[in-house]
Amino acid sequence: MISHQDLPVILHNEKRGLLTVEDGRLDVLQLSRDGRPPKRLLSTPLKNFLRAYLAPLKSDQQSKHPNNRRLDLHSLAQKDHSLRLVKLHVLVEPINIAEAEQWVDNIMSASYQSIKPFRKVLLLVNPVGGKGKAKSIVHETVLPILEAAGCVVDMRVTTHRLHAEEITRDIDLEYDVIATASGDGLVYEVLNGLAVRPDARKALRIPVAPIPTGSANAVCINLFGVEDTFNIPLSCLNIIKGRLLPIDLCSVLLLPSNVRRFSFLSTAIGLMVDLDIGTENLRWMGDVRFTVGFLKGLAANKSSKCRLKLKVVESDKVEMARKAREQARARKGTKVVGGGVNPLIDGVKKLDVNGGTDGSGAVDDGAAAEDDGKDDYIPDHGPIHDAKPLEPDSTWLTIESTKSKTSTKMNNASTQSLNGALSSPQNKNDWMDGQGILYFYAGMMPWVARDLMQWPVAISGDGLIDVVVQRVAPRMVMVNAINAAAEGDIYWLDEQHYYKVSAFIAENLDKANQPIFTIDGEAFPWDSFHVDVHPRIANLLSLDGEFFASKFVQKHEQKR
Numbered sequence: 001m002i003s004h005q006d007l008p009v010i011l012h013n014e015k016r017g018l019l020t021v022e023d024g025r026l027d028v029l030q031l032s033r034d035g036r037p038p039k040r041l042l043s044t045p046l047k048n049f050l051r052a053y054l055a056p057l058k059s060d061q062q063s064k065h066p067n068n069r070r071l072d073l074h075s076l077a078q079k080d081h082s083l084r085l086v087k088l089h090v091l092v093e094p095i096n097i098a099e100a101e102q103w104v105d106n107i108m109s110a111s112y113q114s115i116k117p118f119r120k121v122l123l124l125v126n127p128v129g130g131k132g133k134a135k136s137i138v139h140e141t142v143l144p145i146l147e148a149a150g151c152v153v154d155m156r157v158t159t160h161r162l163h164a165e166e167i168t169r170d171i172d173l174e175y176d177v178i179a180t181a182s183g184d185g186l187v188y189e190v191l192n193g194l195a196v197r198p199d200a201r202k203a204l205r206i207p208v209a210p211i212p213t214g215s216a217n218a219v220c221i222n223l224f225g226v227e228d229t230f231n232i233p234l235s236c237l238n239i240i241k242g243r244l245l246p247i248d249l250c251s252v253l254l255l256p257s258n259v260r261r262f263s264f265l266s267t268a269i270g271l272m273v274d275l276d277i278g279t280e281n282l283r284w285m286g287d288v289r290f291t292v293g294f295l296k297g298l299a300a301n302k303s304s305k306c307r308l309k310l311k312v313v314e315s316d317k318v319e320m321a322r323k324a325r326e327q328a329r330a331r332k333g334t335k336v337v338g339g340g341v342n343p344l345i346d347g348v349k350k351l352d353v354n355g356g357t358d359g360s361g362a363v364d365d366g367a368a369a370e371d372d373g374k375d376d377y378i379p380d381h382g383p384i385h386d387a388k389p390l391e392p393d394s395t396w397l398t399i400e401s402t403k404s405k406t407s408t409k410m411n412n413a414s415t416q417s418l419n420g421a422l423s424s425p426q427n428k429n430d431w432m433d434g435q436g437i438l439y440f441y442a443g444m445m446p447w448v449a450r451d452l453m454q455w456p457v458a459i460s461g462d463g464l465i466d467v468v469v470q471r472v473a474p475r476m477v478m479v480n481a482i483n484a485a486a487e488g489d490i491y492w493l494d495e496q497h498y499y500k501v502s503a504f505i506a507e508n509l510d511k512a513n514q515p516i517f518t519i520d521g522e523a524f525p526w527d528s529f530h531v532d533v534h535p536r537i538a539n540l541l542s543l544d545g546e547f548f549a550s551k552f553v554q555k556h557e558q559k560r
């Protein structure tokens with residue numbers, strides 16, 4: 001990292017200027033002749049800097065300054081609370097050309113550190129996701145930024161459902177990143193396409209980086225936080241400079257069809273299915289459609305008839321919250337400000353996305369995914385083994401709900417929830433037979449929508465599925481819970497049973513009235529499904545190699 005380096009230049013207005021790099025920032029200064037302080041034309045952190053290069057002079061410049069060189073500078077810069085692409089060019093006089101060449105090398109390596117610049121990107125665009133604006137967003141914002149960073153972009157617009165899956169099943173593994181201008185649907189399809197290949201384990205090393213043009217965009221919430229969920233330039237920066245974030249995939253085996261799908265986000269039964277699938281016609285509303293669906297579901301307040309078998313690893317809510325907070329604190333200690341990456345984390349996690357030492361491609365044989373951390377690791381480039389029905393033993397927890405309506409009269413526990421279970425020291429996470437299930441929701445990352453952090457203690461790549469069994473509760477409890485949902489405090493509701501599991505089975509006990517369940521928001525016929533986990537087998541990109549740290553996990557020394 002360069003600590004301080006200045007380069008004298010001539011600015012576009014023929015005035016003298018200075019490019020200065022200090023403390024992880026680039027400043028473009030206009031110098032004055034009369035001793036006044038320099039005027040700052042641009043000031044940007046190197047983490048937002050995209051590219052510097054010496055370019056040929058334009059013809060009008062050639063006639064005026066034939067021996068000068070042109071230096072182009074591309075960056076994202078903060079303007080009016082948003083990131084904008086800024087392109088500047090300045091002139092370098094002959095006496096400074098050798099210095100300028102060195103300056104370019106230095107600023108590029110300080111801005112990218114261990115990340116290889118000029119990534120090769122497969123960009124998949126879903127023209128109908130969300131509000132249907134992906135194509136214009138891509139042309140107006142995404143492509144200009146990627147091109148300004150020198151990325152090589154291969155763009156394909158999807159023409160039908162599952163098209164992204166067909167594409168990724170057959171692509172050459174020549175890309176550094178697969179970017180999706182879509183919602184979560186295309187990410188799901190990309191991962192499913194990669195996961196069924198004979199070289200799945202190698203293919204899944206190519207990271208997926210979403211551009212938020214869908215409805216819920218759950219992945220973007222988890223990567224960029226609630227405030228920046230729809231920040232398109234930030235999602236582009238992630239494609240350009242993001243670091244590998246290994247994630248688990250769930251294998252979901254549907255019986256009796258024996259169809260197997262892979263899930264990176266969620267599987268749902270009950271109210272959460274109606275909320276997603278039952279509101280497809282409200283796509284124009286953006287993510288507000290999910291709140292509308294939730295309220296509609298509460299009005300019906302019906303119970304799902306099912307049998308759940310859970311291989312529980314952890315069920316103490318206080319303990320699970322403590323671990324998630326501890327992990328967040330550990331991450332914070334290693335966080336880097338400024339230019340980007342932390343070599344310590346890079347070393348530990350082998351997070352280099354740059355194709356080994358020769359920079360020849362995305363898939364780095366040394367970057368272990370599932371077997372991360374073993375010295376004698378030999379990369380496995382083969383397929384993912386076939387799914388088999390799970391065989392629960394007596395240690396598994398069985399939860400059964402057979403009633404379609406359950407009494408939701410206020411008992412003590414409900415009143416406590418309503419009046420502030422959030423501050424109660426006790427948490428009653430044990431399931432009691434005879435209760436109705438409003439919904440079952442299994443997830444892999446904290447947020448599922450901006451107003452619902454359903455799994456606040458989820459830890460990326462821990463090999464565990466966070467499972468919520470929400471029992472039927474008085475409507476007022478659930479309506480009040482909406483307020484506690486955005487920041488994850490719904491977790492403490494006594495009616496919300498929460499487990500970390502390594503596998504589970506969900507059997508349908510009323511196929512006629514509840515024919516479907518969802519995997520990552522996609523509907524499937526539900527008879528029974530068996531789910532287990534492939535730890536850290538796939539990859540996303542994120543700016544610091546982690547999910548966005550929520551306020552929930554940043555709370556210190558608090559049990560609730």
Ligand SMILES: Nc1ncnc2c1ncn2[C@@H]1O[C@H](COP(=O)(O)OP(=O)(O)OP(=O)(O)O)[C@@H](O)[C@H]1O
Pocket residue numbers: 126127128129130131158159160161162163181182183184185186189213214215216217218283521
């Ligand atoms: N050209 C197309 N015509 C019709 N459907 C398409 C086309 N391209 C993709 N799809 C389908 O659109 C569906 C929705 O995609 P996507 O996830 O991008 O948007 P969304 O559902 O609005 O967002 P989110 O998943 O974040 O809620 C996916 O199932 C995908 O297969």
